[in-house]
Amino acid sequence: MKHIVTATVVATMSLAIAGCDINDWNQKRIAKNAVAEKLRDPESAKFRSLDVFGPHGSIVVCGQVNGKNGFGAYAGFERFISEYEGGLVRLESSWGEGFERAWEEECRPAS
Structure with a gap:
């Protein structure tokens, strides 16, 4: 148990030092x-x-993901938007033409 607590404290301190x-x-x-x-x-x-x-008061995580396709090869990085604590995930490859607008609106720092 002591090792778990120590690991948690070290991870938390590392994140704080890194500014995350x-x-x-x-x-x-x-x-x-x-x-x-x-x-x-x-x-x-x-x-x-x-x-x-x-x-708009909600938390959104934006980034890029790469995963293996049906042939076992990596398909290449694509953008994603994850909202509502992972409840709604939009992948660029499957979202369609509205993705670009959503990315521009939701994945930029507030001014």
Whole structure:
């Protein structure tokens, strides 16, 4: 039990030193799990460029994901938007023409 507490404290301190808000880290973790579940091979998910935004009072995580396709090869990174703590996931490849507008509105810092 002592090792678990120590590991948690070390992880929390590392995030604080790196300037990463614990809430942002948790939101990213939730979003990564939700996005991975939308992929053909969830275990293969690789993420990059994750950012947390709060447009219109809701939390949105935007980023890029790469996963394996039906042939077992990585398909290439694509953008995603995860809202409502992972309840709504939009992948660029399956969302259609409205994705670009949503990305522009929801995945930019507030001015």
